[in-house]
Structure formats: C-alpha cells, structure tokens
Amino acid sequence: MAREHLLKIGVSGVRGVVGDFLTPGLALSFAQAFGTYVGRGRVVVGRDTRTSGPMLQHAVASGLLAAGCEVINVGVMPTPTIQLYIAHTGAKGGICLTASHNPPEYNALKLFNKDGFFFNQYERTELIDLYHQSSFDEAMNHEIREVRKQGATAQKIHAQRVLSFVDVDLIRSKKFRVALDSVNGAGSVMSPEFLTAQLGCELHAIAIDPTKVFPRIAEPRPDTLGDLSELVRSTGAAIGFAQDPDGDRLAVVDERGEVLDNDDVLGLVVKHVLPRFPGDVVVNLTTSSVMEDLAAANGRKVFRTAVGEANVVDMMLAVKSAIGGEGSNGGVIFPGVHYCRDSYTGMAFLLELMAQTGKSVTELVAQLPRYYRKLGRVTFEHGRLGTLMQALEEQFPGVVADRTDGLKLIWPDAWIHVRASNTEPLLRLAAEAKSAQRMEDLYAQVTQLLT
Numbered sequence: 001m002a003r004e005h006l007l008k009i010g011v012s013g014v015r016g017v018v019g020d021f022l023t024p025g026l027a028l029s030f031a032q033a034f035g036t037y038v039g040r041g042r043v044v045v046g047r048d049t050r051t052s053g054p055m056l057q058h059a060v061a062s063g064l065l066a067a068g069c070e071v072i073n074v075g076v077m078p079t080p081t082i083q084l085y086i087a088h089t090g091a092k093g094g095i096c097l098t099a100s101h102n103p104p105e106y107n108a109l110k111l112f113n114k115d116g117f118f119f120n121q122y123e124r125t126e127l128i129d130l131y132h133q134s135s136f137d138e139a140m141n142h143e144i145r146e147v148r149k150q151g152a153t154a155q156k157i158h159a160q161r162v163l164s165f166v167d168v169d170l171i172r173s174k175k176f177r178v179a180l181d182s183v184n185g186a187g188s189v190m191s192p193e194f195l196t197a198q199l200g201c202e203l204h205a206i207a208i209d210p211t212k213v214f215p216r217i218a219e220p221r222p223d224t225l226g227d228l229s230e231l232v233r234s235t236g237a238a239i240g241f242a243q244d245p246d247g248d249r250l251a252v253v254d255e256r257g258e259v260l261d262n263d264d265v266l267g268l269v270v271k272h273v274l275p276r277f278p279g280d281v282v283v284n285l286t287t288s289s290v291m292e293d294l295a296a297a298n299g300r301k302v303f304r305t306a307v308g309e310a311n312v313v314d315m316m317l318a319v320k321s322a323i324g325g326e327g328s329n330g331g332v333i334f335p336g337v338h339y340c341r342d343s344y345t346g347m348a349f350l351l352e353l354m355a356q357t358g359k360s361v362t363e364l365v366a367q368l369p370r371y372y373r374k375l376g377r378v379t380f381e382h383g384r385l386g387t388l389m390q391a392l393e394e395q396f397p398g399v400v401a402d403r404t405d406g407l408k409l410i411w412p413d414a415w416i417h418v419r420a421s422n423t424e425p426l427l428r429l430a431a432e433a434k435s436a437q438r439m440e441d442l443y444a445q446v447t448q449l450l451t
C-alpha cells in the first residue's frame, strides 16, 4: 500500500495507521498547532473506542494545554454529539479522535471549528501552514489551564435536540421492537438509552460494549451486518440499526433481516422531512437520482457536490437546504439538529415515519422511486488516474460529463460515477439506471475499461 495512505496530513486533518505512522508526538504537535490557530479558550476533545484512543487523546490534550487552551474531555462520544456540544458551549473548536469506518489500526484527528463544523478549506490551509512552520503558542507555567471532564451533558443536549423534531409520544406509544449493532463504538454509550428511555423501544442489542474491540468490519454495509440481520430475524424486530465506530453513519435492516441500500435510507428520511421543512436537498454526486424525484414531488431542487461530508455541509449552508446527506455513505444531515452526519436523527425520523404511516420498512422502501444501483471498487496504479478518466470519457462521447469529483457521465435514464477514494488507493465506481439490464451493461463496460 502506498505510504501516503498509511499517514496523511492534509485537508481532512491527520489520519493514519497508529504506530510507525500516526504517533503521539505527531498528534501532540498537531494539537498544539490547532490550539495556536483557534486561540486560547475551551476546546472539546472526545474519541471513539479504538485501542489507540486514550494514548492519542492524552497527546492531544497535552498539545492543547501547551498552547494555553482549556480542554473539555467528553471521553468516548459519538462525533455528531461532540459537534453539537462544541457549538452549544461556545468552545473555540474541537478535536475528535476517530478514524470513523476505517479498520481498527487506523486513527485520526477530526477537526472542528467553533460552530462544530468541519474546518473549511481556508481554515484547513492556514492550520496546515501553521503546523509546518512549527511556530506554536507556548503557555507559561501560570497560564496552563486544566482538563475538565464532561460527557453526560453533551449526550443530553444531543438527544433533546433530535427529539424536539419528532413526535416522541407517538413513537413511544408504538413500543417498537428494535435491534441495534453499535460495533462496540462510540454509539454504545448513547444509543441504548436513546432508543429505550427516550423513544420507548424494546431493544435487542449486540456490540454495545465500548471497552471491547470492533466485532465486525467497522463500516456498516450489507456484507458486514450479518449478525444484526440474524438478530432482527430471531427477535422479530421491526427494524435494525447499525452504526459505525463514531456514530455518525447509520445503516438499516428491514423487518425481514435484509440490509437496506444506504440510498434508500436517505431517501426515506428525505421523503419524510421535505413536506415538513422548507428548503432544497443537497447530496453528493454518487447519491441516487431518487433524490431528484423526491425533491420534484415537493417542488424542490437538488444540489450536488463532491463526495465528502464537509462538501455537502458547505453547500447546505450556502443554499439553506432542508436536508442533505450522502446516500452511499449512510449519512443523514439535518440542519435543525446540526450540520453534521447524525445517526440519531436518522433513527428518530425513521421510527416517526413508521409510527405515522403504520407501514413496515419493506413497505416504505417499496414506495420509493425504483432505480437499480451498483457500487464497486477497483485498485489502480498510482499516476494512471488521468489516463483512465480520459479513456472513460472517450468511451462515451457526447454524454453529459460532470468533472467536479472524478468523472460522472449522465444519460437521461442512467449515470456512472468514477472517482479516486480519499482514504484508500482505490477507484470507486457507481452506476445507476432505471432498468437493471442497462445498469449492469454500463457497470460491466466501465469495470472492463478500468481493469
């Protein structure tokens, strides 16, 4: 694997394999740069449940204290909860130690500004410059502040915000039987109470021990959620929820134990939210055309961005959208709660939708516009990306091309999207069409060309 994928210091912060690459020394320097950049004040720090979390969190706390910041330690906490809490407490910013859905040997520093948003491109560039210059603020002995532990408040604020947008009494009255798989991640500390004490569900949960390792591949996908599917079947649950290690992504299992396509999960939430809240829809280029159909049915528009939560959020802020997300990544972003991917908002809206309609998950999905989709990945040699993209474009002359993020070719009844992964040496490809045959044909053509 290319070295740059083992450690990346760049636009999204610092991410890498712990040990040879991502070290406490590096985390300390980066945190000190962060503290210098945001200025002396409160900085919220939390993490997911990776083994390297406590080590890196201590290093980050040291760096922040050295820069004269006060550290608010929220411990193991979902990323969206941390983002909300930053904004709520008027902190200068926040750092979350999580490599999200990446394997357990990875970790990363996710950086947030005072609003609890990802750093925008200007902020990121300034911070990286500061880091490389190593000209950090150094607090004198009498200026060194303390680390304060706060966690329960953050969870309460997050849950209350989500619940303020749904009919809690109605959901509670249904006493839904719900299955949960939190991958022993940060969701473990919040999801069981959220679903039972707050939403009145009968909960059957696996992997909700934050002291244990991830029992499955961290990314919640159809091929990684076999245990949750089995749990749904054996308990007769109405729905199953799966989170990723930092609790921003949500995957859903229907009452038959089948894992839903993530685009359908986002589609259900968008369909539920649009009639009740003003504004348009913002999704990434790889998200299903279902969004255009749902938006049109409500007299709204769809704005599309490059893949990446920060890109979607930037556009959502610019157009003041009602809702947004990244279908392919299992992300629901609802600004009422916060401009962040939030599995809790997704769970609450889906339970409300089930409660209001009295329909099963399968029935609800069947009502969505039908498209056929396929996502895949191929490895590629470094340096060949330009040639591959050009060959792809030449293969389909005269087709509408969007080069915002890799290459998306758009026909009236279909599209394909090919882009280099931000996190792995892979090309990600997606194809969607109104008919299964058309989708399979396009997918095969593109795969053949790329391999």
Ligand code: MG
Residues within 6 Å of the ligand: 100, 101, 244, 245, 246, 247, 248, 249
């Ligand atoms: Mg995540």
